[in-house]
Each structure stands twice: as structure tokens, then as C-alpha cells.
Amino acid sequence: MEKRTSTLALLFVVWSAVAAxxxxxxxxxxxxxxxxxxxxxxxxxxxxxxxxxxxxxxxxxxxxxxxxxxxxxxxxxxxxxxxxxxxxxxxxxxxxxxxxxxxxxxxxxxxxxxxxxxxxxxxxxxxxxxxxxxxxxxxxxVAPSNPICKIEGKAEYGQNINLTCYSEEGSPPPTYKWDSRDVRNMPRVPDPRTTDKGGILSLYDISKETSGYYICTSSNKISSATCNIPVAVLPPATNTDSTAGIRAILNLFCGLVKD
The missing domain is CATH 2.60.40.10 (Immunoglobulins)
Known part of the structure; x- marks a missing residue:
């Protein structure tokens, strides 16, 4: 009797699955x-x-x-x-x-x-x-749109700066990777302190050797696009340099007025 009941229950389950x-x-x-x-x-x-x-x-x-x-x-x-x-x-x-x-x-x-x-x-x-x-x-x-590269911060000796890279379009959302070349346009290994995350390349305690060309690649499964930005790291401007520059401009202006 139990076996028959179990069989009927199984048939009912199978019928219910089919009849749905x-x-x-x-x-x-x-x-x-x-x-x-x-x-x-x-x-x-x-x-x-x-x-x-x-x-x-x-x-x-x-x-x-x-x-x-x-x-x-x-x-x-x-x-x-x-x-x-x-x-x-x-x-x-x-x-x-x-x-x-x-x-x-x-x-x-x-x-x-x-x-x-x-x-x-x-x-x-x-x-x-x-x-x-x-x-x-x-x-x-959607393929990544041409990314926009920017510099955040002052490109002066001893400063920390960020290089940013962003594509306004892209689906799936693009991933970003930065590469660097020196002033002779030769590939180089990044400084160990450099971080590259989410399209932001962070450069720390920069120096003359940091100068060069920086290329960002924005990519997803459709294709990729790049942008590049030159970085020229200079000594910090001093008050004396600023004063001399202002005087030079004033002297030039005065000379034009006299003429």
C-alpha cells in the first residue's frame, strides 16, 4: 500500500510539472x-x-x-x-x-x-x-571614446602629481593602463612608488627624470583608444625669479610707451 501511494505521489508530481x-x-x-x-x-x-x-x-x-x-x-x-x-x-x-x-x-x-x-x-x-x-x-x-588626459598638481621638483585618464563612453566600463617613455621617447620602467589605479597615475616626489611622455590606454572587450600627455618637470619658481619676471615685463611695457 505504501509503495502504491509513493508511486501515485511521484506520478502526480511528474504530471504537475508537465501540466504547467x-x-x-x-x-x-x-x-x-x-x-x-x-x-x-x-x-x-x-x-x-x-x-x-x-x-x-x-x-x-x-x-x-x-x-x-x-x-x-x-x-x-x-x-x-x-x-x-x-x-x-x-x-x-x-x-x-x-x-x-x-x-x-x-x-x-x-x-x-x-x-x-x-x-x-x-x-x-x-x-x-x-x-x-x-x-x-x-x-x-560600446567602444571606449577617446580618453581625456590631464595633469593634476604642479610639475615641479619634489611635488606629487596625478595624471588622469577618462573615457566618457564605454560599455562595459573601460579599464585604464598607463605607460611611460623618457624624453628620448624610450620605454622605461615606472618608479616603484608609482600607482596606477582606475585611470589615475600617481607620481611621487617627482624630479627631472620624471619628465617624458605618458600614454594612457582605455580598453574594453570591443576595442581600445589612447591619449598621451607630455610632462616637463621644472625647478620650483622662487620669489626672486618672479620679481625679475615682473620687472622685465614692466621695462618692456615702459619702452613701448616711450616709443
Whole structure:
């Protein structure tokens, strides 16, 4: 009797798993290059052989997406009516084949704003057990823009300065690496005290030998871009040097006035 009960329970579990809607997006993450026309696949299986009504919806949620703007479209079967939200009109459609259980989302000219988690949901009256929805992350790939190199601090003997490097665009976010050449444009090993982190190259207690050319490479899985900046380390200006400079300017000005 116990064996029969166990068998029946197992059959019930198997039947329950089969007799439940199953929505599936094959991968958890998709990567495409900005500007591409893409397809996010979605399949569904239902327990009903000829459902009287099927409602398919796609939505997308990002960190800054308001709750009332997540819905992209809703498709109704039979009838073939697709209601597309105004924000997506002209760039989305849904490819539906009920017989094969297809409900793919087609999205054209993707932008960085499409870096979101997308959800495919299928609603069938009387078949609401199982997995009625599935999600996947869309990552829009963008090559790093030409980085901007800057010097922070005074390039004078004994000072500490930072060389900064930043690309305004890039997805995934770029990583940065600095290289250095001396005044003869020869590669050189960086000072052991130098730190290179997050696009900031920190140079400590700089001297004449610090002078040279500094090249930053910004890269991600798409491509890379570089910028370079010359650094000329000079002795600190003294009050005497400043006074002499002011006098020279005044003398020149006076001479021009007399002429």
C-alpha cells in the first residue's frame, strides 16, 4: 500500500510539472553592439491544445526606469493585436507563433538606454501554474571614446602629481593602463612608488627624470583608444625669479610707451 501511494505521489508530481505553463529565455545575458538590430528569443509551452486566449507581454527594467514605464508591448492571440508603448513605437515588434510556442522580441537600433533586464511573460486563462515568465539581461556594447588626459598638481621638483585618464563612453566600463617613455621617447620602467589605479597615475616626489611622455590606454572587450600627455618637470619658481619676471615685463611695457 505504501509503495502504491509513493508511486501515485511521484506520478502526480511528474504530471504537475508537465501540466504547467513554461516560459523560457534560453540565455541569462545577451550582448550586442550599439546600433544593432537584435532579437531576444522567448519560448513557451502550455497545457492547453487550443487556448482561447493568450496574452504575451515584454517589459524592461533598469535602475532608473519608473515603474509605469517598464512595459514595452502586449500581444493578444487570437486576433493578432499588438499594443506597443509610445516610447518604443517604430523600433520594436514581436514575432509570435503559437503552434511552435515562439514569442520573440525584435528591437532595432539599440542604444545605451537599452541596458536593462528584459522579461517575457505569457498569460493563459486556466494555465497559471509553473513558470509564466522569464528574464534576461541585455548589455549594449560600446567602444571606449577617446580618453581625456590631464595633469593634476604642479610639475615641479619634489611635488606629487596625478595624471588622469577618462573615457566618457564605454560599455562595459573601460579599464585604464598607463605607460611611460623618457624624453628620448624610450620605454622605461615606472618608479616603484608609482600607482596606477582606475585611470589615475600617481607620481611621487617627482624630479627631472620624471619628465617624458605618458600614454594612457582605455580598453574594453570591443576595442581600445589612447591619449598621451607630455610632462616637463621644472625647478620650483622662487620669489626672486618672479620679481625679475615682473620687472622685465614692466621695462618692456615702459619702452613701448616711450616709443
Amino acid at each position: 505553463i513554461q516560459v523560457d529565455i534560453p540565455k541569462k545575458e545577451y550582448e550586442f553592439i550599439r546600433g544593432d538590430n537584435i532579437t531576444l528569443p522567448c519560448t513557451f509551452k502550455t497545457t492547453q491544445s487550443n487556448p482561447p486566449l493568450i496574452i504575451i507581454s515584454w517589459s524592461a527594467e533598469g535602475p532608473d526606469t519608473p515603474a509605469d514605464e517598464t512595459l514595452i508591448l502586449t500581444h493578444y492571440h487570437p486576433g493578432g493585436l499588438t499594443d506597443i508603448k509610445s516610447k518604443y513605437e517604430g523600433r520594436v515588434s514581436v514575432d509570435v507563433n503559437v503552434a511552435s510556442g515562439k514569442a520573440d522580441l525584435k528591437l532595432s537600433s539599440i542604444t545605451m538606454a537599452d541596458n536593462k533586464e528584459f522579461e517575457c511573460r505569457v498569460q493563459i486563462p486556466g494555465d497559471d501554474e509553473g513558470q509564466p515568465a522569464d528574464t534576461a539581461r541585455l548589455t549594449v556594447l
